[in-house]
Amino acid sequence: MNARSIRFQLVGWYAGLLIAVFLLLGTLMYAGLKLYLEESLSQAQLRRARQIAETLLANVEKTGEAHVVSEINSWFAPETNDRFIRITRGDGSVLYVSSSPKDASFDAAQVPPLRNAGQESAWRKETAAGKSLLIATVPWQSADGRRFLVEVGVSLDPVRAVLHRLILLLVLGLAAMVAVAVAGGYLLVGKALGPVEKMTQSAEQITLHNLRERLPIAQTGDELERLSISLNHMIARLEDAFQQNRRFIADASHEMRTPLTIMRGELESIVDAAPFASQVQETAASVLEEVERLARIVEGLFAISRLEAGEAQKEYRRFDLAELATSTTEQMCLLAEDKEIALSCTAPRPVMVEGDRARLKQVVVNLLDNAIKYTAQGGKVGLTVTVRDGKAILEVADNGMGIPAEARPHIFERFFRVDKARSREAGGAGLGLSIVKSICAAHGGQVDFQSQEGVGSCFKVELPLADVQNRKLEINHGT
Ligand SMILES: Nc1ncnc2c1ncn2[C@@H]1O[C@H](COP(=O)(O)OP(=O)(O)OP(=O)(O)O)[C@@H](O)[C@H]1O
Numbered sequence: 001m002n003a004r005s006i007r008f009q010l011v012g013w014y015a016g017l018l019i020a021v022f023l024l025l026g027t028l029m030y031a032g033l034k035l036y037l038e039e040s041l042s043q044a045q046l047r048r049a050r051q052i053a054e055t056l057l058a059n060v061e062k063t064g065e066a067h068v069v070s071e072i073n074s075w076f077a078p079e080t081n082d083r084f085i086r087i088t089r090g091d092g093s094v095l096y097v098s099s100s101p102k103d104a105s106f107d108a109a110q111v112p113p114l115r116n117a118g119q120e121s122a123w124r125k126e127t128a129a130g131k132s133l134l135i136a137t138v139p140w141q142s143a144d145g146r147r148f149l150v151e152v153g154v155s156l157d158p159v160r161a162v163l164h165r166l167i168l169l170l171v172l173g174l175a176a177m178v179a180v181a182v183a184g185g186y187l188l189v190g191k192a193l194g195p196v197e198k199m200t201q202s203a204e205q206i207t208l209h210n211l212r213e214r215l216p217i218a219q220t221g222d223e224l225e226r227l228s229i230s231l232n233h234m235i236a237r238l239e240d241a242f243q244q245n246r247r248f249i250a251d252a253s254h255e256m257r258t259p260l261t262i263m264r265g266e267l268e269s270i271v272d273a274a275p276f277a278s279q280v281q282e283t284a285a286s287v288l289e290e291v292e293r294l295a296r297i298v299e300g301l302f303a304i305s306r307l308e309a310g311e312a313q314k315e316y317r318r319f320d321l322a323e324l325a326t327s328t329t330e331q332m333c334l335l336a337e338d339k340e341i342a343l344s345c346t347a348p349r350p351v352m353v354e355g356d357r358a359r360l361k362q363v364v365v366n367l368l369d370n371a372i373k374y375t376a377q378g379g380k381v382g383l384t385v386t387v388r389d390g391k392a393i394l395e396v397a398d399n400g401m402g403i404p405a406e407a408r409p410h411i412f413e414r415f416f417r418v419d420k421a422r423s424r425e426a427g428g429a430g431l432g433l434s435i436v437k438s439i440c441a442a443h444g445g446q447v448d449f450q451s452q453e454g455v456g457s458c459f460k461v462e463l464p465l466a467d468v469q470n471r472k473l474e475i476n477h478g479t
């Protein structure tokens with residue numbers, strides 16, 4: 001679980017609060033119960049001590065001390081009472097002390113004598129041989145002026161046992177409550193945040209290519225619903241802005257094509273008409289070269305804007321990608337021969353795809369053009385068409401200069417060229433690969449590459465197969 005998520009923080013906060021409240025209440029309950037039990041126990045012992053004093057010591061001057069001892073033994077026999085009883089004379093000598101109780105919960109002989117007994121009844125806690133006792137003391141003066149101190153005590157073990165049981169119950173109760181609260185809170189918060197999760201997932205899917213899609217509206221009537229509506233309005237505005245941008249590029253490049261064609265025609269006629277090797281012919285030829293470059297850029301831009309507007313799909317039909325690759329390679333042979341590059345095509349069997357044949361031919365041309373352009377004289381360029389994983393795969397591999405690592409993430413961006421000067425020399429505008437990418441995307445496919453600087457590159461185009469027949473073929477051939 002992410003410790004910074006709202007779910008974790010809310011559940012954590014309430015679990016912490018619950019533990020704090022429970023601990024506070026538990027402590028108060030423990031202290032209150034302890035006080036109550038000790039207080040009531042001490043009151044009972046005080047009553048018993050007073051009873052002994054008032055009934056047995058009241059006439060001690062007449063009955064004698066021996067009578068008191070026998071009376072106590074018969075009334076409060078330690079074997080049945082489990083009590084500690086001690087009567088001390090004013091001079092500190094002991095008149096009577098009970099023997100240890102039957103359950104041996106304490107040793108009466110080891111209870112230390114009380115020093116500085118006051119004139120008032122009181123109670124105290126005493127420890128004898130590791131056992132705790134609660135002892136009530138009542139001072140008494142007989143009719144003949146003799147002073148006595150009556151002490152009656154009991155073991156504190158039962159009180160301790162009750163308090164221990166309370167602690168156990170509190171700990172178990174706390175654990176159970178926290179577990180239920182955390183589990184319930186986790187589920188409830190998760191349910192409340194469900195629409196946010198759905199919105200996040202949908203928002204992740206929305207890219208420039210599917211701006212038409214919208215986020216699900218959370219029908220909760222709260223801030224989440226407002227947020228989803230606002231986000232959808234924002235996406236709609238973005239879609240509008242991108243649409244306008246695309247339309248502008250499409251219109252501008254379309255408008256530029258005609259004047260460029262006229263300029264090219266005019267310049268060609270100037271080059272033809274000018275005297276051979278004259279200054280005019282040279283300048284006109286140079287301007288013509290630049291105009292042709294400009295025309296290629298405008299064509300590229302026009303192609304991209306049409307593709308992004310979804311106009312390429314008009315010419316959809318079923319055709320053999322292997323045959324297209326073979327024929328295009330043959331057409332590009334001259335270009336390769338100029339650089340003494342060995343150009344080969346391996347497309348042994350038909351691979352049927354569906355799409356705009358002219359556009360997909362442009363993909364093959366652009367990739368082969370790059371491979372030849374960025375491979376040194378005497379290099380090798382190979383094109384293969386196969387079926388793999390239920391998809392048509394077209395690969396163009398070369399042993400050329402490769403693409404440096406820092407340039408790889410940008411290679412499909414418009415107007416991006418690794419070495420601007422060299423690419424410009426070779427007539428490149430940096431639009432070839434972005435056109436390839438747009439065509440692949442428009443056909444439901446994708447393009448990817450692997451490259452190592454100084455070793456070569458391999459561009460791979462994946463397209464959906466036209467029908468299941470190819471997939472059967474793939475299984476039969478085991479490719
Ligand atoms: N096979 C390759 N080997 C090495 N570098 C390549 C290869 N293909 C593309 N590149 C690099 O990627 C850049 C972009 O390629 P892209 O095809 O988009 O543009 P371009 O070839 O320069 O111009 P254009 O294709 O518009 O004529 C190129 O400038 C080149 O630096």
Ligand SMILES: [Mg+2]
Nearest residue numbers: 370428432433
């Ligand atoms: Mg190119």
